[in-house]
Amino acid sequence: MRISSLLQCVQGHNCWRVTYTKRRICVLKGSTVDISCSYTHPTSYIEQGSFWFTQKHPVDVRSYPESAGRVEYNRNTENHHTMTITHLTEKDSAEYKFRIITTDEGRFSGLPGVMLTVTDILLEMDPTSVSEGERVTLRCRTQCTVGLNPTYIWYKNGQSLTNPVTSYNSLILDPVSSEDAGNYSCAVEGLERILSPEETLTVRYGPKNTSVSVSPSGEIVEGSSVTLTCSSDANPPVDKYTWYQKNVTSPKASGQSYSITNIISEDRGEYYCEAQNGRGSMNSTALMIIVAGKQISVLTAAVGIIVVVLVLILCLSGLMWFRKKNSTSTSNTRDTADDGQGDSSPVYDNISNMAMTSTAAQTESTDDQDDVHYASVHFSHSKNQEVPLYSTVQLHQPQKQDQDVQYAAVKFNLPSSATQPAAAQAAEVDASEIYSTVNKPRAKKT
CATH class of the missing domain: 1.20.5 (Single alpha-helices involved in coiled-coils or other helix-helix interfaces)
Structure with a gap:
């Protein structure tokens, strides 16, 4: 005998009846749900079993392959039954009905059953890409209402936000700044372990924190080389870098890096870069380049x-x-x-009278003899070279004259060859000796 729950009970308690605690349940994917009911049957029937099913034909859900190990039954009190499903998935969404089996082939199903909806928590962002200074709204959404007046928790890059500006299930960023960019997610309070999939907030802004660095660092000397590098934070990224030298109107170069090779003193000065993108531009602070002399x-x-x-x-x-x-x-x-x-005087002077005697008689007799004089005359050159000159002076007997003849050879000092001209040197050779004839008168005899 099959009895529907729609049939009226006789005397109130002596009838077939199933009462569900909730007719609709909305839960988050990955969570756990309890579906409960209370039931009655005529006292003339003895209960032999009960179970939950979802399909058209009543089959215990515990026998479903996809539910294996995730469904449990619990009877806390008489005529009260609870089914627990863990690790819910979207496939678990269905209408769950409770069925009673009694003696005398008694069968009764509580219809309609409990509608279970398993939903994923979703995050919506409007708009998904904004410019700095604009407004953006993030909404935490589910397919159904999870609980009564749920409170939502907001996360940025995995960290919960403190004191966010919210309105029910919405997070409001107005005005948005570049610091607000990041990955956002949300959760329902009490179910914090179940997070929504992340959504990325992109904020467009012009160049910021533009700076110049120099490599290698340290003192810069003449003849060396340095490379200046421009850095800037921007979204979209910087698409143009321009280099300038202070007090110089024309740009020095373009590109993120600027190299100065074989530095000279004229390269000293302040350098800065300009970073540009589609949202704006920004100049860096000037970097002073001091060029020292060669070390x-x-x-x-x-x-x-x-x-x-x-x-x-x-x-x-x-x-x-x-x-x-x-x-x-x-x-x-x-x-x-x-x-x-x-040396102009004779070095040697030996003059003698060959026939001279110490007596007066001899003196008279020697007057008739030839007088012979020997003389050695020596003159020094300027280089202390001694060229001795020996001369013999002999007084010959006059043949037809009554006088003596004296020959003399005289040599003079000459300058050294280093100080005299060539002509004088030649003259030294040719005129180093001078011969002269000297007539010496003889004394008359008395």
């Missing part, structure tokens, strides 16, 4: 100092030697001059 290593400087000192010592030594030499040369010149004056 000389300590070793090079020490070597240079040592070389200079050695050169000075050599110069001083040479100067002292030169002065000493000049002093010695002057002294020698003076001595040579003195020697030259002394």
Whole structure:
């Protein structure tokens, strides 16, 4: 015998009846739901079993392959039944009905059943891309109302927002700024572990925080090279970089990096860059480039100092030697001059009368003899070279004259070849000896 719940009960308690706690239930995907009911049957029938089903033909949901391990029954009190479903999915959305089985083939299903809706929590953003300063609204949405007056929690980049501006299920950002950009999600209070899929908020803005960096860092010297790099935060990204030098009207270069090679002193100054995109432009703060002179290593400087000192010592030594030499040369010149004056007199002077005696008689007799004089005359050259000159002077007997003849050879001092002209040198050879004839008168005999 099949009895429908629509039939009227006789005497109120002696009839077939199923009463559900809720007729509609909305739950979030991944959560757990309890579906409960209370029931009665005629006392003449003895209950033999009960179960929940969803299909047209009543089959226990616990036998469904997709429900295996996720459905449990619980009888807390008599005539009260609860079904628990865990890890809900959207496929679990259906109408669940409770069925009683009794003796005497008693069958009764509580119709209509409980409508279960499993929904995903969704986040809607309007608009999805905004410019800085505009308004944006984010809405946390479900296909059905989850609970009574639920409270929503908002997250940005996985962190809950503190003191957000909300209106029921909406988050309002007005005006929106570049700091508001990020990934947003929402959840229902009490079900915080179930988050909506993330939505990305994109905020367009012009260049910000534009700055210049230099590489390599440290002191910049002449002849070296540096690279300036421009950085800026912008959305959309910067599409044009321009380099300027302060107080110079024309741009220096374009591009995110600017290299200065073989730096000279004229390159010193303040440099800055301009960043541009579709939302605007911004100049960086100026970077001062100071160009120092070429550096000389300590070793090079020490070597240079040592070389200079050695050169000075050599110069001083040479100067002292030169002065000493000049002093010695002057002294020698003076001595040579003195020697030259002394050499003008004969070095050797041996003049004798061959027939001279110490007596008066001899003197008279020797007057008739030839007088012979020997003389050695020596003159010095300017280089202290001694060229001795020997001369023999002999007094010959006059043949037809009454006088003696004296021959003399005389040589004079000549300057050195280094100081006299070539013609004078030739004259020295040709005229180094002078011969002269000297007639010596003889004394008359008495």
